[in-house]
Amino acid sequence: MRFLYGLLIAVTLVYVTLPSVVVIITAFSDKALLMFPPTGFSLKWFERAIGYDDFRKGLANGLIITAWASTIALVCGTLAAFVIERFEFAGKRTLEAVLLSPLVIPHFTLGVAMLILASEINMSRTFTLVVICHVILVLPFVMRAVYVSLRNIDPALERAAASLGASPLTVFLRIDLPLLAPGLAGGWLFAAILSFNEFTATLFVTGQRTQTLPVAMYTYVREYADPTMAAISSMLIAATVLFLVAANRWLGLERILSIQQAR
Amino acid sequence: MPDSRPAYFAWFILPALFLAAALTASLASLLQFGFREHIPGSLQVGGFTLGNFGRMGEWVYLRVFLDSLLLSGCTAVGNLLLGYPLAYALVRSDSKLLKSTILVTTIVPMFTGDIVRTYSWLVVLGKNGFINGTLKSAGLIDTPLELLYTPLGVLIALVQYSLPVMVVILAAAISHIDVAYEKAAASLGASPLSVLWNVTLPLSMPGILSGTVTIFAWTLSAFATPQLVGGGKVNMISNMVYQLGFSNFDFPFAAVLSMVALVLVFLLLYFMALGMRRLERVGLH
Numbered sequence: 001m002r003f004l005y006g007l008l009i010a011v012t013l014v015y016v017t018l019p020s021v022v023v024i025i026t027a028f029s030d031k032a033l034l035m036f037p038p039t040g041f042s043l044k045w046f047e048r049a050i051g052y053d054d055f056r057k058g059l060a061n062g063l064i065i066t067a068w069a070s071t072i073a074l075v076c077g078t079l080a081a082f083v084i085e086r087f088e089f090a091g092k093r094t095l096e097a098v099l100l101s102p103l104v105i106p107h108f109t110l111g112v113a114m115l116i117l118a119s120e121i122n123m124s125r126t127f128t129l130v131v132i133c134h135v136i137l138v139l140p141f142v143m144r145a146v147y148v149s150l151r152n153i154d155p156a157l158e159r160a161a162a163s164l165g166a167s168p169l170t171v172f173l174r175i176d177l178p179l180l181a182p183g184l185a186g187g188w189l190f191a192a193i194l195s196f197n198e199f200t201a202t203l204f205v206t207g208q209r210t211q212t213l214p215v216a217m218y219t220y221v222r223e224y225a226d227p228t229m230a231a232i233s234s235m236l237i238a239a240t241v242l243f244l245v246a247a248n249r250w251l252g253l254e255r256i257l258s259i260q261q262a263r
Numbered sequence: 264m265p266d267s268r269p270a271y272f273a274w275f276i277l278p279a280l281f282l283a284a285a286l287t288a289s290l291a292s293l294l295q296f297g298f299r300e301h302i303p304g305s306l307q308v309g310g311f312t313l314g315n316f317g318r319m320g321e322w323v324y325l326r327v328f329l330d331s332l333l334l335s336g337c338t339a340v341g342n343l344l345l346g347y348p349l350a351y352a353l354v355r356s357d358s359k360l361l362k363s364t365i366l367v368t369t370i371v372p373m374f375t376g377d378i379v380r381t382y383s384w385l386v387v388l389g390k391n392g393f394i395n396g397t398l399k400s401a402g403l404i405d406t407p408l409e410l411l412y413t414p415l416g417v418l419i420a421l422v423q424y425s426l427p428v429m430v431v432i433l434a435a436a437i438s439h440i441d442v443a444y445e446k447a448a449a450s451l452g453a454s455p456l457s458v459l460w461n462v463t464l465p466l467s468m469p470g471i472l473s474g475t476v477t478i479f480a481w482t483l484s485a486f487a488t489p490q491l492v493g494g495g496k497v498n499m500i501s502n503m504v505y506q507l508g509f510s511n512f513d514f515p516f517a518a519v520l521s522m523v524a525l526v527l528v529f530l531l532l533y534f535m536a537l538g539m540r541r542l543e544r545v546g547l548h
Contacts, residue, residue, distance in 0.1 A: 019384055110289070217378045
C-alpha cells in the first residue's frame, strides 16, 4: 500500500518535471532537428537565441510593458483596495467585482474585447493598449495582496495617529503604507511575473512593433523547428528558478502563494 | 466610518474607476460587435444582424464547444486523481525532503509562462521527441506513436499545465482538516484506506469541489496548449476564436464565441458557489 502510494507520487513528480528537463537537455543538442536522445553537445543554439533579433526586441518590449503595467497596477490596485477595505460607498461591491473579474474572464475573451474596443475608438495597437490590457489582468493580484496585508493592520494604530493630530492622508502615508510595504512588494513581484509571461491576451493586442518575448517565441515556433526555442526556454526556466529563490529569501514563498491561493 | 470620508478619497478611487470603465467598455464593444454583420475580406463591419448567434448552432462550432467541454472535464478529473495524492503528501508527509520536493516542483512551473511550458511538450511528444526516441532506442516500437496533434497529447499537456494550481487548492483544503479525526478513526480500528475514504476525503469535499470546477473553467480558457500541441487538429474555443479573427477577419463571430465562453465560465463558477454553500449547510466545511 505504502509502496504503491510512493510510486504514484514519484511518477506524478516525474510527469510534472519531465518537460523542463527534456527541454534543457535538448537545448545542448548539436542537431538542427528536434531529436531525442541528442547525438552531440553544442552551445550554438544559445548563441542563436541570444543573437536573434526578434527575441531581443521582444525582451526589450516585454520589460518595458512589464515595468509600466506592474507599477501602474501596484499604485491603482493599492489605492483602490485600501479605499474599498476601509470605507463604505455606493457601488462599492460592483466596482470590486468588476476589478476582480479578470481572474475568471478567459484571457482570449479579454484580448478580443480590448482589440475590438481599440479599433472602435480608432486606437492602433500601441504600447498603451498592451499596458492597459496587462494592468487590467494583473490588478486583481495586487488588490488581493493588499487585502491580505490590510487585514493584519490593527485599526487602533490608525486611530492613535489620527487622535494625535495626523491628517487622514498622513495616516495613510506614515502608518498604513510602511506596514503594507512587504505585501506590496509581493503583489508587485507577482504582477510583474504574470505580465512578463502573459501570452494569450497579449497575442491579440500586440502588433509587429509591440510584440513581447512570449509572442516572439510563439511566432518562432510556428516557423522553425530547431532547438533555439529550447535554448531560450532553458534560460527562462533558469531565470525563473533564480528569481523564485531570491523571492523566497526576501519575502517568503508563503506570502506569494497566499496571493495565488484563491485563483 | 462612512461619514468621515477623507479628502483624498476621490483621488484614490479615480484610477480604479478608469480601469473598471475600460474593462466594461471593452466587454460592451464585444457584445455590440456580436450583433454586427461580417463583410468577408474586410475589417469593417456591416449593419445589425442576429446571424452570428444563429451560426453558433452549426455543427462545426458545436463540436468545438463539445470537444472543449470534454477536454476540460477530463483535465479536471485527471488533475483530481493526480493532484490529491500529491497535495495529501505535501500536507501530511513526515519527510521534509519530500515536502520541499513537491513544493518546488509545484511552484516553479506556475511561474514559467505558457509558451515555455507548451513548447516543452512539443519536445516530449514529437515524432522524434523524448517519448518516441526513448521507446525506439529501447526497441519497444518501430513506428513513432502519434501523440502530438492528438486529443490525448493535448490532454497530457493540459493536465500538467493546471496540476500546480490544483495541488495548491487541495493542499489548502487538506491542511484545514484536524489530524485528530484521522487519528481517532485509526485508533478505533479503521484501516488507512478506510480512514481516507470515510474521513479525509469527505472532509476535503470543499477543496475537491472548488479545485475541480476551477480547473474545469481554467482549462476552458486555455489557448497556448491546444494551439501548439493541438496544432490545428485539436481545436478548443480559444483556437477557433483566434482563427476566425486573424485568418478570416470575422471578428463579429469571434466576438460571439468569446462571449459564449465567458458566459460558460461564469455559469460554472456560479454553480460552484451554490454547491459550496450547500456543503457549508451540510456542515462538512
